[in-house]
Amino acid sequence: MKQISLGLVGVGRIGVMHANNIAALNDALNPEGINVGLRLTDVAEDHARRVAEGLDAEFVPSVDELLASNIDGLVIATGTATHPELIKAGVDAGIPVFCEKPVAMNVADALPVLDYINERHGVVQIGHQRRFDAGYVEAKRAYQAGELGWIHSLRAVTCDMAPPPVEFLASSGGLFRDCSVHDFDILRWLTGREIVEVYAKGSNNGDPAIGEVGDVDTALALVTFDDGTVGTVSATRYNGAGHDVRLEIQGSRRSLMVGLDEKTALSSAEAGISFPGGDPHRTFAERFDHAYRSEMAAFVELILGQRENPCTPEDAVAASRVADAAQESLATGMPVRVAREVAA
Numbered sequence: 001m002k003q004i005s006l007g008l009v010g011v012g013r014i015g016v017m018h019a020n021n022i023a024a025l026n027d028a029l030n031p032e033g034i035n036v037g038l039r040l041t042d043v044a045e046d047h048a049r050r051v052a053e054g055l056d057a058e059f060v061p062s063v064d065e066l067l068a069s070n071i072d073g074l075v076i077a078t079g080t081a082t083h084p085e086l087i088k089a090g091v092d093a094g095i096p097v098f099c100e101k102p103v104a105m106n107v108a109d110a111l112p113v114l115d116y117i118n119e120r121h122g123v124v125q126i127g128h129q130r131r132f133d134a135g136y137v138e139a140k141r142a143y144q145a146g147e148l149g150w151i152h153s154l155r156a157v158t159c160d161m162a163p164p165p166v167e168f169l170a171s172s173g174g175l176f177r178d179c180s181v182h183d184f185d186i187l188r189w190l191t192g193r194e195i196v197e198v199y200a201k202g203s204n205n206g207d208p209a210i211g212e213v214g215d216v217d218t219a220l221a222l223v224t225f226d227d228g229t230v231g232t233v234s235a236t237r238y239n240g241a242g243h244d245v246r247l248e249i250q251g252s253r254r255s256l257m258v259g260l261d262e263k264t265a266l267s268s269a270e271a272g273i274s275f276p277g278g279d280p281h282r283t284f285a286e287r288f289d290h291a292y293r294s295e296m297a298a299f300v301e302l303i304l305g306q307r308e309n310p311c312t313p314e315d316a317v318a319a320s321r322v323a324d325a326a327q328e329s330l331a332t333g334m335p336v337r338v339a340r341e342v343a344a
Contacts, residue, residue: 002033004300007071008040009063009086011051014100015042015077017285021296022075023055036300041066067093073303074098075296080105080173084113087313091122098299100127102181102320103313105173107339110317117313125299125309126316128185130245132294135258139249140190148251151191154231155248156183159239159265161282163210163217170213175235176200176326180221183233184326185311185319186247187223195322197224197337200329206238221326233326241265242280243287259287 006022008015025036038057042048045061052059060066067074067089074090076083076099084104090097103126104110117124130136142148158179163169172178184195202216210217218236225231242265247258262278281287301307325336 002304003035003037004073004303005037005039005069005071006073006075006300007060007066007069008038008075008077009042009066010076010078010082011040011042011044011048012077014285015040016051017292018075018077018296019051019055019057021293023057024293025297025300034300034304039066039069039071063089067095071095073299075299076100079171081171084109087113087122087124088116091117091120091124096123096125096299096303098125098127098296101185101316102126102173102177102323103316106177107317107320107324110313110320114313114317123302123309124313125302126311126313127295128182128189128311128316128319129288129291129295130182130186131189131310132291132298133258133288134290136186136190136247139247139256139258142254142256143190143249143251144192147254148249148256149253151229151249151251153248153250154187154191154229155246155250156180156187156231156233157244157246157248157259158183158233158235159244160237160284161239161241161243161265163207163237166207166209166213169210169215172215173323174214174327174330175202175216175219175237176221176330177320177323179235180219180233180326181319181323183235183247184223184322185315187231187233188318188322189315190247190249191225191229193225193227193229194318194340195223195338196226196340197335198222198322198325198329199335200326201333202330210237216330219326219330221329223322239265241267243283244280245284245287 041060200221202219204211206217221233244265264276265280325338329336
């Protein structure tokens with residue numbers, strides 16, 4: 001039995017989810033002779049101890065002690081502002097790192113981190129979990145196989161059922177950086193093309209406090225790809241029907257929609273149509289439960305040298321470049337070209 005030990009920093013909402021998924025890896029990997037142990041830390045020590053106890057994991061008082069405990073990989077699930085220094089600490093420790101998106105608050109802050117990783121030959125996987133969702137994977141396969149013909153339109157939708165706390169939004173970087181960056185990433189990943197221009201608009205019809213901290217609750221971006229193809233990326237914090245994430249891909253031969261199933265948070269206005277009839281998802285964790293589990297299993301495979309990195313820091317920064325351009329367009333009311341440089 002091969003033993004792998006993961007260290008987790010941050011046990012807030014998404015950190016607890018990752019902790020549970022790591023604990024569940026043993027059921028999936030034991031037939032392959034792999035056992036995964038978990039050590040975790042958080043500044044909220046009492047909460048972290050309770051999480052550790054509930055998962056038969058080990059609580060460690062600090063990041064430094066965690067890194068010194070012979071872990072095989074580091075999982076970062078803390079606030080975005082802490083990502084750069086924690087990524088560097090993991091790279092300095094000589095272990096593979098998994099970090100929730102994004103690399104940093106913006107591209108300017110992320111570029112020195114990319115240089116740091118590359119200069120030290122670090123291995124860092126960024127958490128864009130949609131790359132592991134079965135629907136997106138099938139859509140990419142169909143597109144690459146030529147089954148859709150050439151693409152004339154793409155429409156990406158991400159709708160939260162209710163907004164997160166305003167305190168979070170005040171430091172999230174904006175709706176496009178916090179939410180739509182997932183759509184920008186998956187559009188690049190699926191099509192293999194770059195987004196070169198963004199024109200964005202937004203509105204605030206919900207809690208006025210969201211506008212007061214400099215964000216919008218709903219936004220739409222018109223994106224143009226490097227081959228001239230156009231698409232839209234829309235997002236909202238107020239989709240009372242449920243958590244709704246979809247991607248419509250319209251081709252010259254065939255069209256596909258990712259996220260269209262019994263749980264889709266829509267209803268038909270046409271007579272006699274009962275589809276979809278299931279209970280909609282309420283959160284992103286429900287919608288992408290399998291993808292998050294697969295993402296963490298992929299990190300273990302990366303540690304073991306069994307696969308290539310499924311989402312590099314360069315991939316994540318490319319999506320963040322589009323998000324930065326969208327935020328700039330939202331602020332200026334003008335179309336914005338997406339910066340193309342890979343390094344500072």
